[in-house]
Amino acid sequence: MTISATTPRTASTTLVSGEPAGIRAIGLTKSYDTVQAVRGIDLVIAPRETVALLGPNGAGKTTTIDMVLGLTRSDAGSVSVFGVPPATAVRSGLVGGMLQTGSLPDHLRIRELLTLVASYYPKPLGVDDVLRRTGLSDLAERWTTKLSGGQAQRVRFATALVTNADLLVLDEPTAGIDVEGRHEFWEAMRGIAAEGKTVVFATHYLEEADAFADRIVLIARGSIVADGPATEIKAKAGSRTIRATLPVGDLQSLLALPGVMNVERHGETVVLSCADADAALPALFARFPEVRDVEAAGGSLEEAFLELTAEPVEPRPKEVAE
Amino acid sequence: MSAATHVRYELLRSFRNRLTWALSLALPLVVYYAVASGQRHAFVYAAGVSFPLYFMTGMAAYGAMFAAIGPGGRLARDRARGWTRQLRITPLRARTDYLAKTLAAYLVALPALVLVFLAGVTLGVRLGAAQWLEMSGLLLIGLVPFVLMGIILGHLVATDALVPVMGWLVVFFALFGGAFGSLFNSGAMLTVVKGLPSYWLVHAGAAALLHGDWPAEGWIVLACWTAALVPLAVLAYRHDTGEA
Numbered sequence: 001m002t003i004s005a006t007t008p009r010t011a012s013t014t015l016v017s018g019e020p021a022g023i024r025a026i027g028l029t030k031s032y033d034t035v036q037a038v039r040g041i042d043l044v045i046a047p048r049e050t051v052a053l054l055g056p057n058g059a060g061k062t063t064t065i066d067m068v069l070g071l072t073r074s075d076a077g078s079v080s081v082f083g084v085p086p087a088t089a090v091r092s093g094l095v096g097g098m099l100q101t102g103s104l105p106d107h108l109r110i111r112e113l114l115t116l117v118a119s120y121y122p123k124p125l126g127v128d129d130v131l132r133r134t135g136l137s138d139l140a141e142r143w144t145t146k147l148s149g150g151q152a153q154r155v156r157f158a159t160a161l162v163t164n165a166d167l168l169v170l171d172e173p174t175a176g177i178d179v180e181g182r183h184e185f186w187e188a189m190r191g192i193a194a195e196g197k198t199v200v201f202a203t204h205y206l207e208e209a210d211a212f213a214d215r216i217v218l219i220a221r222g223s224i225v226a227d228g229p230a231t232e233i234k235a236k237a238g239s240r241t242i243r244a245t246l247p248v249g250d251l252q253s254l255l256a257l258p259g260v261m262n263v264e265r266h267g268e269t270v271v272l273s274c275a276d277a278d279a280a281l282p283a284l285f286a287r288f289p290e291v292r293d294v295e296a297a298g299g300s301l302e303e304a305f306l307e308l309t310a311e312p313v314e315p316r317p318k319e320v321a322e
Numbered sequence: 323m324s325a326a327t328h329v330r331y332e333l334l335r336s337f338r339n340r341l342t343w344a345l346s347l348a349l350p351l352v353v354y355y356a357v358a359s360g361q362r363h364a365f366v367y368a369a370g371v372s373f374p375l376y377f378m379t380g381m382a383a384y385g386a387m388f389a390a391i392g393p394g395g396r397l398a399r400d401r402a403r404g405w406t407r408q409l410r411i412t413p414l415r416a417r418t419d420y421l422a423k424t425l426a427a428y429l430v431a432l433p434a435l436v437l438v439f440l441a442g443v444t445l446g447v448r449l450g451a452a453q454w455l456e457m458s459g460l461l462l463i464g465l466v467p468f469v470l471m472g473i474i475l476g477h478l479v480a481t482d483a484l485v486p487v488m489g490w491l492v493v494f495f496a497l498f499g500g501a502f503g504s505l506f507n508s509g510a511m512l513t514v515v516k517g518l519p520s521y522w523l524v525h526a527g528a529a530a531l532l533h534g535d536w537p538a539e540g541w542i543v544l545a546c547w548t549a550a551l552v553p554l555a556v557l558a559y560r561h562d563t564g565e566a
Contacts, residue, residue, distance in 0.1 A: 069411050070410075070411075071407065071410060071411065090410075090411055090412070090413065091413050091415075092413065093412075093413045095411055096411075097408075097411045099404065099407060099408055099411070101404050102403055102404020102405060102407060102408055103403045103404065103405075104403065104405070105335070105399075105400050105403060105405045106335070106339075106399065106403075107334070107335040107338040107339055108331065108334075108335060112331060112334075115327065115331075116327060116328065116331045117412065119326075119327030119328060120328070120412040120413050120414045121412070121413060122413075159408075163412070169411075
């Protein structure tokens with residue numbers, strides 16, 4: 001079952017500007033043997049958008065990326081990249097990527113590797129420029145096989161960068177990079193995004209998705225469970241809690257308030273778990289003017305993430321209309 | 323987006339893989355000296371040439387086959403490293419990559435031939451320039467199926483199984499093709515081995531030396547193997563990279 005949590009942006013299949021979407025994936029599914037890795041993903045990404053695919057390991061992020069890149073054929077559904085099939089976009093040099101797995105080819109120096117990859121593309125960046133941006137200038141003459149894990153990861157990022165392709169797809173780009181390196185990485189990425197690239201990256205680091213992406217697509221168990229700006233994701237998670245002192249009011253009427261998903265009463269204290277605290281608060285004041293000591297705690301993105309990606313143990317709580 | 327850079331780095335990587343390179347060059351040379359130096363004055367009556375010359379043509383074919391199949395090893399390493407998959411999301415075309423791998427195969431095969439020829443000269447082989455050239459030319463053309471086999475194996479065979487598989491394959495083709503001395507001079511088995519590309523690789527020497535005897539059959543066999551292996555290489559590429 002697909003839990004629909006799409007924003008108006010993704011619901012539309014044509015962009016307002018009329019230009020082809022950077023990525024348009026409709027109804028993608030993919031199974032490996034008995035495991036359903038992706039179960040119906042609809043994703044439309046506009047040109048120049050920076051989107052994080054956020055989800056735990058095994059959520060289907062990499063399979064989705066592989067289908068978008070044309071590396072894996074979907075069981076059902078369709079994908080286009082800048083309005084053409086992935087293979088055509090790849091062949092035209094519109095796509096630069098950094099796959100999750102893999103190491104670098106041997107018997108090459110870093111500068112040579114970047115020169116090689118640049119030669120495949122119609123309008124690559126200068127190799128020296130890319131070396132500088134990725135902090136690899138000092139390692140330019142190093143053999144690709146003589147690098148630490150973090151250095152190799154930076155080289156892999158540099159190979160994606162040097163393509164200067166309009167769409168950059170990065171699967172877990174900062175895996176294995178230390179905190180400082182990660183900071184440098186996102187600095188470099190900000191530069192790229194500012195140049196009008198469409199950037200899609202997969203991550204399971206919440207703070208990266210929050211800090212860097214225009215939009216977060218939360219994937220769990222092969223489906224998109226939420227899609228929107230980081231703030232919207234947090235709101236969707238139902239992890240905002242309102243506590244108040246309220247001697248009156250039965251549970252049913254509290255639960256009937258808009259945006260409220262769960263109610264607990266401890267003596268005179270009520271605890272409302274809200275999907276939409278913005279709607280619940282004014283309704284609470286209106287319905288129960290005697291309410292006192294109201295506290296609203298915003299959930300962290302971490303909580304939102306856990307909430308939205310948790311294995312459902314029972315039927316989903318009621319979906320709240322927006 | 324030119325193929326020149328890819329070809330250049332493919333050759334460079336092949337050359338930098340010194341150990342493989344050196345072993346590819348040394349193997350036919352060592353076998354040649356080990357076998358032929360003790361029999362440098364022997365004569366092969368069936369072929370009508372001296373033993374060092376007879377065995378030189380066989381070892382040239384063997385060494386060239388060994389060298390030609392080699393780029394498959396690099397392909398398998400790149401595959402194991404996930405690099406072939408990374409290449410699949412670049413505009414690099416498979417045919418450009420295969421062209422580069424073919425040239426890299428010849429970069430190793432050509433010196434292997436020259437070294438075996440030089441070894442022949444040290445054991446008293448003397449030929450005219452036209453004969454050397456014709457023999458080399460036919461050998462290089464006859465290598466095409468082996469370059470393709472290397473690519474196919476590089477795509478399909480697990481890296482740790484690749485060395486024994488390639489070793490077996492080369493020895494099989496060399497042995498039945500007659501690189502170590504012809505096994506069959508008549509009968510049904512001769513007809514069978516004439517269907518092997520390696521038979522014609524070995525025969526290239528004989529053709530250039532003896533009677534200029536390179537029948538249409540030779541071209542047909544090589545063309546058939548090539549025609550069969552090219553689609554197989556394409557299939558192997560697709561199977562390997564998951565391309566639809």
